[in-house]
Amino acid sequence: MRTVYLNGQYVPETEAKVSVFDRGFLFADAVYEVVSVIDGKLIDFDGHVARLHRSMAELRMPQPPGREELLTMCRELAARNALTEGMIYFEVTRGNPGDRDFLFPSAELQPTIVGFTQNAPLVDRPQAESGVSVVTLPDRRWQMAHVKTTQLLYASLMKAEAKACGADDAWLVRDGFVTEGSSQNAHIVTKQGKLITHPLDSSILHGITQSAVLELARQGVVEVETRSFTVEEAKDAAEAMVTAASAFVLPVTRIDGVQLGDGTCGPITRKLRETYIEFARNSAI
CATH class of the missing domain: 3.20.10.10 (D-amino Acid Aminotransferase, subunit A, domain 2)
Structure with a gap:
């Protein structure tokens, strides 16, 4: 069973839960990135983090997770899931305001941050x-x-x-x-x-x-x-x-x-x- 990352915690995938009021679920008010892994290492990592931050800025989403936080998360996910080749997905939503409303919440929300791995052949492909x-x-x-x-x-x-x-x-x-x-x-x-x-x-x-x-x-x-x-x-x-x-x-x-x-x-x-x-x-x- 995979271990996934959710808001600072590493949990079994069956235990990872996000609120039904999260804006990522209700409005697709979320951005994401996919980092490739070969030989257990991350490819083009800094480029993906920079694009995540640009995407968040375009959507006026505050509190982008920092490079070191994301690097630690990706390396820990790769290690816990014995990922040597494949991808790591990480997603940031605007968060859970507690109810459904098209308008952005007036108060600054804590973003929801999710990360998970996916095994896949990248180098040797027919x-x-x-x-x-x-x-x-x-x-x-x-x-x-x-x-x-x-x-x-x-x-x-x-x-x-x-x-x-x-x-x-x-x-x-x-x-x-x-x-x-x-x-x-x-x-x-x-x-x-x-x-x-x-x-x-x-x-x-x-x-x-x-x-x-x-x-x-x-x-x-x-x-x-x-x-x-x-x-x-x-x-x-x-x-x-x-x-x-x-x-x-x-x-x-x-x-x-x-x-x-x-x-x-x-x-x-x-x-x-x-x-x-x-x-x-x-x-x-």
């Missing part, structure tokens, strides 16, 4: 070679996708729709342009060998893994161009890929049934995945 298939679906999320909140219903619906279409996942489209995946950042490699990635605006989540991969790409792997790209351009690309803390770098080998290349991982995607895993191992804490 999809790293065979790739994933995606379908393109309308992006109907709210206009603040750069804030990592727990209101993930639309993403869940799109994942279910993709599965019903026989695909692994979905890429979301707004005004003809791909914004991002349902839970990953989306990228393509043109036939001229250039990596295209969406601008960091409010229509996408500013990925921590994405940022690290793009920096590594610029260090001699491939030229990077930041701009929007269309669905048609993606289908005509030499390669496509997604980046995420739970996936690192994975090739996309089919878009709306159209095969890219020979249907397996392309050379630039493979190089970026290998480079990122090496970077992650060397920089994990």
Whole structure:
């Protein structure tokens, strides 16, 4: 049985309880982060903490948990659950005002802080070679996708729709342009060998893994161009890929049934995945 963290205590998962009046439950008034773990160490930890604090500030949530508090929590959760490879999720809600009201409570609440582990293969994955298939679906999320909140219903619906279409996942489209995946950042490699990635605006989540991969790409792997790209351009690309803390770098080998290349991982995607895993191992804490 997993041990989870709840408001300063480490308890069995069956004993972790949050009030029905917690605003995270009633309004999805909560933000979260996912930190990858390999070899028992945390990857890109500081980037995830910084983004958590940015998300809380965007939602005017006070009292962000500090870096050292979160670092202690993550390391303790990994140790107590013998986690060597997988993810640690941590979530902060505005708290429990004791009743339901759309307005933020006038008094400053104590936030609810939750953390838990999830075992998952990250390094050795068959999809790293065979790739994933995606379908393109309308992006109907709210206009603040750069804030990592727990209101993930639309993403869940799109994942279910993709599965019903026989695909692994979905890429979301707004005004003809791909914004991002349902839970990953989306990228393509043109036939001229250039990596295209969406601008960091409010229509996408500013990925921590994405940022690290793009920096590594610029260090001699491939030229990077930041701009929007269309669905048609993606289908005509030499390669496509997604980046995420739970996936690192994975090739996309089919878009709306159209095969890219020979249907397996392309050379630039493979190089970026290998480079990122090496970077992650060397920089994990």
